[in-house]
Amino acid sequence: MSTDTGSQTAAGVPTDPAGRVDQDTLTRAQKALLALSDDVARQLAEDNGVCVRPMAMRRIDMSTGRVDVVPVPCKSTQEDKCRPCAEKARRERMVQAREGWHLEHEPFEKPATPNEHQKRLLAMRSDLHAAYTCARTDGLDYECEEIREIVAELDAEIRAAGVRGRLAPLDPAPKLVKRSTRRRQDAPDLPRRPVENRTLGEVFGGKYRPSTFLTLTLDTYGRVDKHGAALDPDTYDYRRAARDAIHFPRLLDRFWQNTRRCVGWEVQYFGTVEPQKRGAPHFHAAIRGAIPRAELRAIAAATYHQVFWPAHDEITHSGDQLPRWDDRHKGFVDPTTREPLPTFDEATDPDVLTEPTHVVTFGAQVHVKGILGGTEEAGRHVGYLTKYLTKSITQAAGLTDDAPARLRAHHRRLTAELAITPCSPRCGIWLLYGIQPKGALPSTKPGQCKSKAHRPEHLGIAGRRVLVSRKWSNKSLGDHRAERAEFVRQLLDRAGVTPSYPVDDGPFAWERTAPGDTDVPPRQVLLLHAINQRQRWRADYDAALIAAPDPTDNRSATESEAA
Template sequence: MSADQTVPAPIDQESMTRAQKAMLALSNEVATQLAEDHGVCVRPLAMRRIDQSSGRVDVVPVPCGSTREDQCRPCAEKARRLRMVQCREGWHLDNEPIAKPADPTAAQKELMAVRADLHVAYTDARAQGDEAECEEIRETVAELDQELRALGVRGRLAPLDPGPQTVRRSTRRRQDAPNLPRRPVEDRTVGRVFGGKYRPSTFLTLTLDSYGRVDKHGAALDPESYDYRRAARDAIHFPKLLDRFWQNTRRCVGWDVQYFGTVEPQKRGAPHFHAAIRGTVPRSELRAITAATYHQVWWPAHDEIVYSGDRLPRWDNHHKAFVDPDTRAPLPTWDEATDPDALATPAHTVVFGPQVHVKGILGGSEEAGRHIGYLTKYLTKSVGQVAGLDESATSRQREHARRLAAELAITPCSPRCPIWLLYGIEPKGARPGTTPGHCKGKAHKPEHLGIAGRRVLVSRKWSNKSLSDHRAERTAFVRQLLDRAGVAPAYAVDDGPFEWETTKPGDTDVPPRTVLLLHAISQRSRWRADYDAAVLATTDAPSDDLSATGPGDATEDRHAA
């Protein structure tokens, strides 16, 4: 202890009043704060680990894996740093990340040929009405599929019963939409080189259209004229609009554009999209693509509510469907309501707003690091927190959010949404337990503001790595460093094989949460000491910033994954 540090005087709690004791720190809070300081999950899951070789059973803390800092700050920050590495590794690549798939083997082709013969036999048996033969063929095909998977065949295998075909609507562009050039898409994902050595990339921001004037906090100045209905529908169908944007982009620029993007709410509650694009696309082309991109929602009209209050559709066991509460007539099914002859126009059309922000970024620059941090800045916060709906929100903000949530509560989010029953349409998959007007989807929850999909959108050929691959790289990095330095871990766990079981409330062998926290803190301290010793013993060891999740997190993945 340094000279300027003083030892706090001991506290005599026996002589303190009850009010004075209430001001003291709780032991659980001390343990939780200490866990946050060490980067340890503050609400670990108690898992039972069974060593299959020795039979030893241990109850160990496993990180909760939350991405919300209001639930678990260490796990949320760990997930954010992992996303930062995922973004950085795929943004400024100068070579193609995708390897060529392996050629089919003779065994794979032989099994696929047998499967083809079984398809023909199944079709003939169905035509003759031989259900016993069909069932036998189905069992044989299921066994063949398992063998094909074991031989390394990926992708969806053709089903014996394909089912009804999806209704295909015309892809002809709207007359009021600008035309886009259509070029053959080259099989490349990297951008062009400028000056013989510079290969810049792009940072893009897209927003939705305006629904009315708002103040500096994003609240509507005139709630009566603000178009909450269009705002709610645009938020729900925003992911489809983004999919169409990337389709148009690839067809227009002529190469397989790859991106890493995040969906965040603006203060007004509308979603907007930030994306890191590999390679450069001219600003004029991106603005033209944005203006020409739209998504048509071919759903039944849902402008006027038919049933409300106590007058709601009821399930009828005789018809096996929902019926009108007065006439007892079955409601139109989803297939009947979406018949192409019944839908002359789309129920809604989503478009982007006029604001398009495009900026060129050089790889390895300080500016690139700042934009990666900006992309992942709000991933640890909920949608409502990002939009400013917290304790500091104004009354106008709360009223604005309430009106938007009220519109989202009566806006269907999918063909299976029970809210369709309010409009007199039976949704897909309706059952007796379906409650009319009550959907459990995130889109209808006020704190999500209609943003129900994934917050991080990554194209398939971004880095050719999943998040699990990035975690495995960090684990391999720590193991190699320890082996190279000759450091024997002070807290080592055999590699199993292990069998994992979830614990249940009331299990006598499960320690309290505080005990799990203390064990995890001690474990992290030992892992950190091992890593620091390995770094000191290895002169050419990489710096800490090369680890996606930090050295402690990587070793944690090794033992807790």
């Protein structure tokens, strides 16, 4: 006769026949193999799509005065910090890309006609603008300050009245530096057509309106191996690679300007900037409408961006000989001669700087592919566009824990060059080259800049990683979230499902909590509350789907609404 003596857990810890663990009988080594409560809660949160590191916010009901401390998602976009929030952000971008790619109708409407109230407010502003000009001419500083305060309040009222766009500044704009717009002799010419007021591409065969998937890369800086590391680091042009990475956003702007002028209509795009294994940024874009491959390749070959910045090839100040702030000159001076350093504007004067210090161009690799809307291929490319949005830049470039030592050394050389490459006219690194940056203050530290472009984990990609044209879908991410929330509310109403959680209509006021507040529960308690709320939301949603099935239901589009 045999008896059941129990079994073991996956970690080798013995259990009784019911699968329970008697911790009193375990050794210290066996207890160390048991799962931690925090890990169990975190894994449960990930399984339910709940933020794993919620923030505590104090919610104040303005109608009843009730105060609750509620968990709020962290909204991180990196999966190594919070996988549920990062995945939710990626799905929102997928919806945004899909909705604007293959439109059949123009997504925008004509602006509203100005009403009498808006015109009256702008007339008042014109009177104040004239009064400010006279007061400034007469040197009445006190009156100028009063007019500024009145205009600031009036501008807020104008915005509230439904007026958008830039309002004329009171003070005259600084004089712009004008340079020749003549194309470089080494750049091919492009045809220029009048730009039509449309964003849709042409229809072929009476029923097909294809769109385009485009990939742009930068030029080569030297041969690399299969991992992206330089085969010969001594000849690899790290300086040009660093400068190209910093000026890559301006190059993309030039490309879209040239594209619209060349094809003759307002080309719209949804694009993502990602690093290649070698560390250089490249660009994937979904373009609405079909553009010939040869034409896009010609536009990429003819696109360039000239950088008219002071020369920054050789460092002139380092170590103990860094420039110092001088109160008498109200700026930085040379530590040896005590002479003021030339300002950025003086060093870039057109009479002094006649040739660009750097020119950014695209590489020869330009990938163009036509895509039909509603096909499986279109869905795959939307997924490819957003594939790396949940990863950091270094992770997307393959710089993981198991990366080859050669690749790590390659990235160290690149980040070392980025650390001494100015990123903007206000960058503190200009002081290393004997140039006083714009807006320099006594707090400016020579050779230091807080921009993300100089951080090793960004590889020079300091701007946004998702670039969306203004007329892509005429919706922001907030609009997409509101649509999903409204979809769920209508589904619950149609199915007659009453939410098991209280529905608060507000209005609410939100307040940050501070460390040490006695009414703030521990993070694990916040996490458990968020999990409980998500499970109740999911139960109500599933019940509504069963009670009122809708053939048009897109579960993927509402999957992340409850977060």
